[in-house]
Amino acid sequence: MTDKTPYETVNLDRVGYGTATFPWSRARDQLAAEPVDVVAVPYFLSTAGPDGAPHTVGIGALWDDGDLYFTSGPGTRKSRHLAANPACTIAVRLPDLDLVLDGEAVRTTEASTLERVAARYRARGWPAEATDDGFTAPFSAPSAGPPPWYLYRFAFRTAVGVGIKEPEGATRWRFER
Template identity: 65%
Template sequence: MTDREPTTVTNLDQYGSPALPWSRPRDELANSPADRDTPYFLGTARPDGRPHSAGIGATWHDGALYFVSGPGTRKSRNLAANPACTVSAHLATLDLVLEGEASRVTDRPTLERLAAVYRDNGWPAEVDGDALTAPFTAPSGGPPPWYLYRLNLRTAYGVASAEPHGATRWDF
């Protein structure tokens, strides 16, 4: 998958700042895997409609956001019932909310590529069948193996926390 450009850009800033270019969050996402301190939060809906939020380890690769979760976790069970979700992140110069649908990745070439990305960033992931495994993961990840998900981006919102300031919605 290659990075897509937004089809529409909406300036949400109430103070006269121009719309932010999509390249700003895209580039910060691409540079964030080396920064283990970048917090990402996945928002899903339980089967009864109540919200659920959980911290995740995410990485931006080839224009898409990927994350892992054990099949028995609440977040994976929610995604199996309803793939609509959000991923929120506090990046270096802006707060970002990504909206879309998560799809489970099972093809071996993509699993191998992402396992290598995770290894390069300090998590010794390996492919195990149609999932990933490693000697450890985050406490909320559940036991191995872990499913790999790709966020199919529909809409993003960014609010800059550094110059140049602004607030923008990007639709894809």
Template identity: 55%
Template sequence: MTNTVNEPTSTTNLDHSGSAALDWSRPRDVLVADTPETDLTFFVSTVRPDGRPHSAGVGAIWVDNALYFVSGPGTRRARNLAANPACAVSVRLRGIDLVLEGDAHRVTDPSTLEQIAAVYRSGGWPASVEGDAFTAPYSAPSAGPAPWHLYRLTLHTAFGVATAAPYGASRWDFTAQ
């Protein structure tokens, strides 16, 4: 069962130097403040059908306690997610490196597509909804050609390593034990 409020069900201190566990609000608040206006590079790692990893940069945004990203249906990333939704998303935020693990599923709900397209537009990418996908005059080459599918990450686990004071490292679990 997934924790739908996106607050951790448990926190584990991974720091062995005596620093306290980090609070989930630290990376969450930076995600809220910095996406989509700040130029952040997110990397989505998926699993190929033969078990080998695949990773690619994506333009991701944090909206209403969830991470969203796009991919063209013909990309390796989208084909991998269609076969196995398990993935990890990595990003360097202000003061903390973050890895988010979970399952990414395609979003086709018209109201969610419109909401997320509006957020992307506010950050400078002129996305519009066409059918159950996005179009725009341009996107990152790694996204493949339009249309682009929208994915939402259902968060299971996150790891954070602070790169600024207060230092520390933590694991946050978001699923029922």
């Protein structure tokens, strides 16, 4: 998957402040920037259970080739929710933009993807190694459970960015999948 280009960009300035739409590159470039470590940027994943109850949890996500990737233990609530319903949302505070992405997270077991993403995690301080099922490492988040940990590719369809520094405003982008 390569980087996406929005097919629709909408200015969400409904009250007439006179703000302009943001280019997608404002969000994309900040997502692609390499933080010092995997937890330097706080990402939050929201899923829904079978009864519709929401569940939100912090994740260590990384941008790779136009999508976000994250890990989860097989027995975690988020993994169980995603197995039943891959629709989810990821929210993140970037340096000058609050961003919410809506899409689907699907487990990936493709060897080349596991190897590539494991190398990216290692470069950011988490010593992940690819296996047939996902990743192993000497440690992970305390709530992750024992290895292996699954790798999920989050493919988004829409994104909303709210400027928290100049230029301010709000923009929605829609992407074809």
